[in-house]
Amino acid sequence: MRKSIATVSVSGTLPEKLEAIAAAGFDGVEIFENDLLACPLSPEEIRARAADLGLGIDLYQPFRDFEAVPAELLARNLRRAERKFQVMERLGADLLLVCSNVSPAAIGDDELAAEQLGLLAERAAEHGVRVAYEALAWGRHVNEYLHAWRVVRMAGHANLGTCLDSFHILSRGSDPIGIEAVPGEKIFFLQLADAPLLAMDVLQWSRHYRCFPGQGNFDLAGLTASVLRTGYAGPLSLEVFNDVFRQASAERTALDGMRSLIALEQRLGSAARPAVSAGPGAPPAPAAPAAPPAPTGFAFVELADGGELGEVLSVLGFARAGTHPTKPVELWAQGGARLLLNATGTEPALIAIGLDGPDPAGAARHAESLLAPVLPRERAPEEVKLEAVAAPDGTEIFFCDDAWLADFAPAEPVPDPESVPEPVPRPVPRLVTGVDHVALAQPWHYFDEAALFYRSVLGLRPQESLELPDPYGLLRSRAMSNDDGSVRMVLNLAQVGSAGIAWQHVALACADVVAAARRLRSEHPRLLLPIPDNYYDDLEARHEVDPELRRLGVLYDRDEHGEFLHCYTVTVGRVFFELVQRVGGYQGYGAGNAPIRLAVQHAEGHRTSG
């Protein structure tokens, strides 16, 4: 389907916006009037610029406070419209968005509204322009999409149709299935925006917190399917007002928007084909590749290493299980957990995630269809091919089956005396059974983009965003997982002073965290993060818990499904480890304990393990 985006959705001057939008592969744009007004280029020059970039001007918007007004005001409004038609002719735009009137001067009279909109459509026709009338969620009298359609039908003018905007429909809780009552040829335009569910004034919600389809909580696929069932053949167009997008790179935002439309199309292709023919005007449903199954587990987690991590992994019970034949990468394993240490010499950081799945090549093609940058792999001829893409924050995502393990030769029995200055500590057997989750720190303007990436590319299901207090700010945190919980990720965004924090961590699943902590506390007393006694005074006031938790510094949480026991190592570089034990069907991540952990981490600074 044709894909458009409103210029207000991305940052920059109008020419900058157009370039970013074209580069992301859009077919057309909605010109947001304020972007035009502030632009030194004439409408003719903008038209030429867009044409050079291969962009159609699909809509000019918005025209406000027109209909259902007293006669004297109508005359002024028609004069105002006449000027806009002239601008549109110069721009080469033939569709004008008219928002339902919000002014106190508007009269609650549908017949009057229809009559005046008909008059406007008649004038528009003289300029070759059509008018799309849209119900704003906060319109004074017309604020429901079916009401706008009723007025349009009453007017009965060929040049008057309706514009549907998913935000205005879904933010009011209206059921989009009623869209199927509108003939497709009378839906002149479809604007798509998602949004997180927020309990706030709908105008503020709309103006600051819209996001791309798949980033929020609305069912955009359901709504769009209803629109397509009518035979609607116009563009899918993004119209997003978002405070973060306003400040972020236009190129990046435009690409993110394109990804959201491709993902939407893919969902529609597999789930929302019209059950019956939608009539002679209906286009065929788009053919979209079926998404491969979600990943089935963590194949590995790769950490950059400056030489400090091997000892920590040894202490945690990992053993060196192999080395890469051509790269400075070691495989460390324990239970089902496999960690790769990449001797980059830099500060420890989480740099890559390997995901198991039945069809790695299919998963990579799917990622590529969603505009994920495919990473080149320089490899020796004998090495296994690994497909990888870059996540928004630069983390490399590998799609694996078991073949990759063959790359790793068994570990050399003699440790390198340079990298391990002391004898390797006695391994602690069977502490860890696998990787429970990884937590990634996101740059502030990638948070929604990352959620959409992991949702669309990996098929993970995002949970609600949480806000967790940190001593120096707030941490936004959003967990995502596949259906059986075998792949869990947590995206963190620190709004913490100007410094920010960029800690990442690997949470390792344990069968018995208390036993693990007992051993680690006694043998390596400085490895685990100390937890304040005051935390346990409160914990014991709320729950009956094993008094040993206090002695060991093991934290505790519970939900309606079960219990969660966990403890943390100190931070090494940007990385720390968590040991976690899920009892029963506990689904969370101990978010209530995160503020305690953050405060201790700040207090400890970047103390390395001992």
Next chain:
Amino acid sequence: MRKSIATVSVSGTLPEKLEAIAAAGFDGVEIFENDLLACPLSPEEIRARAADLGLGIDLYQPFRDFEAVPAELLARNLRRAERKFQVMERLGADLLLVCSNVSPAAIGDDELAAEQLGLLAERAAEHGVRVAYEALAWGRHVNEYLHAWRVVRMAGHANLGTCLDSFHILSRGSDPIGIEAVPGEKIFFLQLADAPLLAMDVLQWSRHYRCFPGQGNFDLAGLTASVLRTGYAGPLSLEVFNDVFRQASAERTALDGMRSLIALEQRLGSAARPAVSAGPGAPPAPAAPAAPPAPTGFAFVELADGGELGEVLSVLGFARAGTHPTKPVELWAQGGARLLLNATGTEPALIAIGLDGPDPAGAARHAESLLAPVLPRERAPEEVKLEAVAAPDGTEIFFCDDAWLADFAPAEPVPDPESVPEPVPRPVPRLVTGVDHVALAQPWHYFDEAALFYRSVLGLRPQESLELPDPYGLLRSRAMSNDDGSVRMVLNLAQVGSAGIAWQHVALACADVVAAARRLRSEHPRLLLPIPDNYYDDLEARHEVDPELRRLGVLYDRDEHGEFLHCYTVTVGRVFFELVQRVGGYQGYGAGNAPIRLAVQHAEGHRTSG
């Protein structure tokens, strides 16, 4: 009165918070439980730390979801309370805040609530603790302060009183005058927070947007006056949850909070003394210095100058009217506008504002009483003493009468050939009549602090905050003025990518902006900012305006009182000038045109004048 603040109101670890709070001069603190839980110090150590700093622990908070529950849950809640009483004994805190129950387990039965709170108070008494019961605005059954008082009275226990929180009262629109129905000795605590008027869920509003008294829209003085009329003798305590304060410097936030309480006390001292004696327990109303009258006009605006500004001022019709005998400062004057150019050699920037007023010394003492940093003035013996303080962003504020002008000797007739490479352009007479307003760019975490500073120190009245779109973000803007509009200031906060913008400007009042622009456009075509034709296409569609505005690049706005004509110079360093003409009683600042100006400024970059 005793002044307290909740530890949640400032950033940092608990010891850092206590230090900042003590440094700002508070008498006591409310210990917010989460701050304690995350702290490695024992309650005894925290008690000692606070005592060393001269801080009392006035309240321990919050204890949640206690009252009006089934018997089995009551037993668990009492056990939980018992643990908290033990912590409080160790802390040396004798007052516990209990918030009204928000849990679905709570029963809507006041008698049950009263009975169980009585039981809690009885247990508390055994530990020397008193209980202050507060209605949360989102409490399940009890969410009005008078309802909480009804329950407290019903319980009839000496150790049970009520806690009043201005946010919970005013956010619901409850009338605070009902407070006077509560005996002062049953008001155990008073928490103060202001907030901007926001149409959002009250819980989110409370948790993210509270601010200090005087920074928002609530009538804190009226509420506090009602509380004092009851004979309440406890502390005024700030409890503010604010996303910006969480990230800002604790020292700075604490000082800002203290300023807000001093300003509140000053308002109460002059306006809210009890009309009748409030009873034997009532303390005398606080003696506070009466605020001097607000400033009556701009004495001068001082600009740092690297040598570029003199020519711009000449072109704008200013003449050099004097030089300072000992400092590299020139006085430039035109009509009632006086600008000082301070040859610092740095990039042009607005560095100081002089304000006229009948009592400069009194104004300075008033500013000092509000913790404004007094600036040292090194001066020669013959120079006039000028009182000055620093505003939050570092701008120097001088309190003046006309004596300062005597410092400036008449200008030398011969211009310095070094600083003025070309002949000084022929002055354009009588363009400017005075200074209309100055606009200052604020660092992001000083915005509310600056509003309180100018409101309390200068007596300016803030208007609503506006959000204006910039091509690369949003600009928050808040205007403030004295009653007759002779002193107007605009505070701008740019949330614009990571770069930020820090443009400041001086708006000069003109009798005829069109005539001024006509002359400037013809004689100095590159001085005034070009305004896009597209702007005028829209302007002329909306209003009947002089077609010459388009040719001259003069912008236009109107409100219900009158009209506004204005144009801008290009930016020189961090500074530009605006020429403004108010027709009729226009009260605004042309905010609707600011996005146009910002877009052009970004496009022009930092082009210097020609």
